[in-house]
Amino acid sequence: MASTLIRGKYVITSPKADGSDLLTDGAVLEENGFIQDVGAFEQLRQRHPDAKEMGGNQYIVLPGLVNAHHHGNGLSPLHLGVPDGPLEPWIVQRMGSKPVDIYLSAAYAAIKLLQSGTTTVMLNQSAGAAARLDEDSQAMLGGFRDAGLRVCYSLGYRHQNRIVYEDDATFLKRLPAEVSRAVQVILDAGHIPADEYFRFYDRIIPALTEERDRVRVAMSPSNLQWCSDGLLRDIKAYATSNKLPIHMHLLETVYQKEYALRTFGKSAVAHLADLQFLGTDVSIAHAVWLTEADIRMVADSGTQVCHNASSNLKLQSGIAPVQPLLSRGVTVALGTDSMSLNDDDDLFQDMRLVAQLHRNSGLDSTAPTADQVLTMATVNGAKATGFEHEVGRLLPGYRADIVLLRLDRIAQSPIDEVAGPVEALVYLADGRDVDTVMIGGQVVVQDGRVTSLNREEIAARLKENVSQKPTAEEVRKADVIAEVIPYIKEFYREWATYDLQPHYRYNSRA
Ligand SMILES: [Zn+2]
Structure with a gap:
């Protein structure tokens, strides 16, 4: 042999x-x-x-390194003309971007990941339109399959509060009538009934089980504010009965923290604990705005955290309390969120960023060691992607x-x-x-x-794809989205104005 x-x-x-x-x-x-x-x-x-x-x-x-949070995008939003900026308007601005060929984008992402030493990825695809779920997921999985990467595939799903963190219909009333109607059309086109989400998993679980050597499956409610409590309960039940891990964004920005306080009168983590949602099967991406009490709940429940340092800096989200998480024994993995430091998905660069970002001031403060950071990018990532005891070590x-x-x-x-x-x-x-x-x-x-x-061939085809002139409909969509952005900024004006006590100390004004 x-x-x-x-x-x-x-x-x-x-x-x-x-x-x-x-x-x-x-x-x-x-x-x-x-x-x-x-x-x-x-x-x-x-x-x-x-x-x-x-x-x-x-x-x-x-x-091989494990990138535990990635959206399968070969080109970052910056490459596609959406500059880095605060998450809430940025994420809506992205809705106005010209669509990119999913296979080519995924293949190019996979090539960049491989060339920089990543071998396993949490591939978190954002759901597009209901009618294209199978086609889109096959295109994305195809790019990674052809490259030969190991993936944990999860389809991110959301069904509420899609423009700002309030009911879509309520927010639309804030817009001029014509803009409101145009946004409604965009939202309708992206609406996926919850039943469809579960039916999609009914179909892919048996199909992907045949590729179990390379592919694992996870469920993914996109984030707390984008999913109803009923949906979160249903996803938890479905994932539990099918023995699937759950991967979700949580507390990426201060506005997400405030959404939970306003809506539930408690923190996002406390609310998920009430729903009995947390656990060793759950990994949360970002986790920037955790309180001390949240960190204890995350640790006690065995919930994992995926740290996305570069993305959080680029989108002005903040810095996750990685040191407090580590000192409580939380398993912290690393991801680039398709928003890596150099927009190239090089996890070595992000490892270095993590090693240096959490150097709080003062002689007595601790900093992550190189061994801790490498462990996050290998062993811990393997756990978050469903490959624990299979990858991440050479044994x-x-x-x-x-x-x-x-x-x-x-x-x-x-x-x-x-x-x-x-x-x-x-x-x-x-x-x-x-x-x-x-x-x-x-x-x-x-x-x-x-x-x-062939990297050159894929890159050339991708460049040709994104260089195509936008259709009249795409131009109209981008124009509508541009009109909505000022209303989004206005919506959050009164949010998160209270005194915030930081976990880290960087400077002082008094
Ligand atoms: Zn993400």
Whole structure:
């Protein structure tokens, strides 16, 4: 049976918050898509004389990274002409963007993820129109399947408060009659009855079970303000009976925090606790505006958090209290939300951002260690995407999702020997250093280039697709959306004006 011995100057076998397990001049043996043996290179060479060899002394070998929150977009909104800005108007502005070919966008996203060392993704697709659910999901899954990525697929669903955080009909009354009618048409076109959402899952669960090696399924109510309590209960019940994890956005902005306080008289987390929604099967993306009491509830319920540092900075959402979450023992994974620091989905850059963003001031304050950050981007991400104990570590029995990172650029000094290889890769590496990526034993990146798809061809087709002149209807839609934006800003004017006590201390005015 064909097997491969993958050798590294360092092999990070098991990322751990309190110090990762690693081997110097180590190797892992891949056979049949799984890791069969791990140890010192010389011993493995003797034990497996017929295995072909890959890697060597100039590489760090590490588990493939896990991006635990992504929307499958190959081009960011910025690429498509919607500049970064506060989430609430920005998300509506995006509704006015020209639609992009879903397959090409997904394939391009997958290529960028692979080339920067990501092997597993929480693929959270935003539901489009009811009639196209199957077609759209097949297009997105197709892009990732063709690239060879491992995914947890979830379809984000919402059915209320879609323009601002109040009833759609009530908000429409704030608009001039003509604009209101035009917005109603846009909302109707995107309306999906809740029954359709569950029927969609009835169809994809058996279909995707056949791809279980590569694909897992999760449910995804988009966010608290966008889903009724009844819907949240139904999703929880459906997910529980089908043994599916749940992935949702929560408390991304201060306005979402205030929505819960205004609507339920308590925090969003407290309300979800009342609904018996929280639990080890749930991962929440963002979680920026948690109170101390919320953090305790998240920790006590075993709910996971996915931290999206770059997205939260770009959309002026704030900084999630990652240090308080970690100190309570919450499992924190990392995601880029299709809004990474450089709009390129390079999780190495986002790991570095996370390592540096949470350095609160003062000699006594703690900062995340490189080991903690790597653990978030591997082991914790594996848990959030339904691949716990299958990916995220290089141990016998795990799937062979492996990255070979070239040391030449990052180790121009003996930094890897002095600070340690985990520090070197978190503080210095980026996607340029990724040489080879293997997923389930298949090489999908070689010499830094994706082998499963042709990057240049996909990029050219995508560019052609987004360069097409918008139709008259698309122009009208963009014009309508532009007219709504000032009303959205006006709507939130009185929100979140109370005194906010920050978790972190950055400066002071008194
Ligand atoms: Zn998101």
